[in-house]
Amino acid sequence: MSLGASCCFCCGGVFSQDNTSCIYEKFSPLSNVYSGANFTVKVPHSNRARKYQAIKSAIASGKEQTMTTSASDQMKGGLRGKLNKVVLAYSGGLDTSVIVPWLRENYGCEVVCFTADVGQGAIEMEGLEKKAKASGASQLVVKDLKEEFVSEYIFPCLRAGAVYERKYLLGTSMARPVIAKAMVDVAKEVGADAVAHGCTGKGNDQVRFELTFYALNPELKVVAPWREWDITGREDAIEYAKKHNVPVPVSKKSIYSRDRNLWHLSHEGDILEDPANEPKNDMYMMSVAPEDAPDEPEYLEIGIIAGVPVSINGRNLSAASLLAELNEIGGKHGIGRIDMVENRLVGMKSRGVYETPGGTIMAAAVRELESLTLDRETMQWKDILAHKYAELVYAGRWFDPLRQSMDAFMEKVTETTTGSVTLKLYKGSVNIASRKSPYSLYREDISSFENGEIYNQADAEGFIRLYGLPTRVRAMLKKGL
Known part of the structure; x- marks a missing residue:
């Protein structure tokens, strides 16, 4: 009987030319392979050590035996158990x-x-x-x-x-x-x-x-x-x-161990396992090196509704299409490269290099628009919860009620985060050129250094006295006043 090129998944032996039988060259209860006997066992692809006794019998007789099994019998179990x-x-x-x-x-x-x-x-x-x-x-x-x-x-x-x-x-x-x-x-x-x-x-x-x-x-x-x-x-x-x-x-x-999706591309392993090694430039796949990016900056207007990007330069796009286009633009300008040593959930540290060109642009735009639309207390609490939100997502607790509840908070506080942000992309950097929103809390007539009807600079004296009262009382105590 001539031997084929394919390998038997169940035992590691070799299939015959017609791929219907397996030549066992050695056998043990663990490996399902017999050593020293010259015989052919005709078994389906999925049989395991449960054939051991029959094969052992063939060995004892010193004769070539043929064993057949039904389709229902061939899937009874494996080395570690049975799943359907x-x-x-x-x-x-x-x-x-x-x-x-x-x-x-x-x-x-x-x-x-x-x-x-x-x-x-x-x-x-x-x-x-x-x-x-x-x-x-x-x-x-x-x-x-x-x-x-x-x-x-x-x-x-x-x-x-x-x-x-x-x-x-x-x-x-x-x-x-x-x-x-x-x-x-x-x-x-x-x-x-x-x-x-x-x-x-x-x-x-x-x-x-x-x-x-x-x-x-x-x-x-x-x-x-x-x-x-x-x-x-x-x-x-x-x-x-x-x-x-x-x-x-x-x-x-x-x-390299790589994971790529529409949001990013991660690189791990090989020389990156030593944090002292600088990544090789030919490793990157989504972005050019910042020094090789265009010598002229590119301005990009991102439209945002309720904290979510919806358009590029006035063109509305689907979520996936918008991100894909920003990846192309950001990658061309060398944006979104991150090299970090992070703490894995299982306790060890690991070093990874990430390329997130479109995501970096989006994050900069949304964060900047919030500077117009969120008040101080709301922004501070949002930042606190954002830290915990990231930990939950990193730890795989996406369907956890806590993350879902926090998501409801985020959705509520960003209801008015609507407007547009113009970004300047240049050699790996994302800078803010302008931001505007119909819900902006910024008022030029209030923020101006000139006196106005709403804000009287003289009012600041009383505010400072009250706000600084605890500091003043503590100092008086130290001096025995």
């Missing part, structure tokens, strides 16, 4: 590609891959169905979530002014709940009893995915292979993929 159908968050990258055969081997299940289009780009979406099925998935489900992502997740965070640890505009944090929510919906549509993700046990994303699963369907079982398998890093995963003939787009020479 699993919806896997699938990107087509290294981690999720090797998870497909691993799930089939360890849980004896059908794997439905799910990909959310949150603006990661056509290149990353290309050929996903072929990759998924080549890895052993039964199907690939793709949903376009771009408009929902921007309008229902990004814009609430933008309106709230949510920024994590002074810099991070929450690009990955906001994307995870919209993807996880869609996974719960797909699981219901295809009749799955479990969901799975490719997040590592060291990262934040595992929490973001699973808290969403818990909030929306606590009956779903959750499988996190990185917390279970023996693969300890990307090098191991690459070897596993090669062993199982799984196509992956990563080489051993330079490995």
Whole structure:
């Protein structure tokens, strides 16, 4: 019998040329592989160690035996248990590609891959169905979530002014709940009893995915292979993929862990793991280096209604289209590059580099318009709550009642944050050229240095006496007065 090129996902052996039988070269109860006997076992792709006794019998007799199983029998279980159908968050990258055969081997299940289009780009979406099925998935489900992502997740965070640890505009944090929510919906549509993700046990994303699963369907079982398998890093995963003939787009020479969506692009790993290393300029994908940006500034007017951007230079656009266009403009001017060491939810520090060109422009415009429309106390309380809002989103608590309640506050206080802001973009910088609003609390007749009917400068004397009374009394006490 001649051997084929394909590899058996259940045992690591080799399929025959007709891909109907597997030549076991060695066997143990854990690896499902026999060593030393020359025989052929005809088994479906998904059989596991439960065939051990039958194979052991063949070994004992020293004869070649053929074993057949029914379609219903082949999915009875895996090395770690039994699941019927699993919806896997699938990107087509290294981690999720090797998870497909691993799930089939360890849980004896059908794997439905799910990909959310949150603006990661056509290149990353290309050929996903072929990759998924080549890895052993039964199907690939793709949903376009771009408009929902921007309008229902990004814009609430933008309106709230949510920024994590002074810099991070929450690009990955906001994307995870919209993807996880869609996974719960797909699981219901295809009749799955479990969901799975490719997040590592060291990262934040595992929490973001699973808290969403818990909030929306606590009956779903959750499988996190990185917390279970023996693969300890990307090098191991690459070897596993090669062993199982799984196509992956990563080489051993330079490995960056990237996450891209319509809001941002994050870079981690490789030389970035040492905070002392400056990022290489060829790593960036959404923006040019500021020094290579145009020598002439560009002025941009952002129209805003109730704390949410709606137009560019007077042109109304959909949420996703507006952000996409600002990404192009901002990237051209080298805007939105952030290099930071952040505190992960799980306790460790990590270094990441983020590109958020359109988001940086939006955040600057909304924040500046608020300087006209919010009074002092409201602005201060909004800033306090924005800090907590960002922490909740970063920690994956999007569907937490606390965040939803805070969102109601943000929506209320920004009702009058309507108007326009003109920005000057130049070599990585975003500067304010002008701002205007029909709800502006700024009054030139009051703020002018000239005396007016509303504000009498002489009134300030009494105000200062009353406002400074505690300070004056404390000083009198020290002097014994």
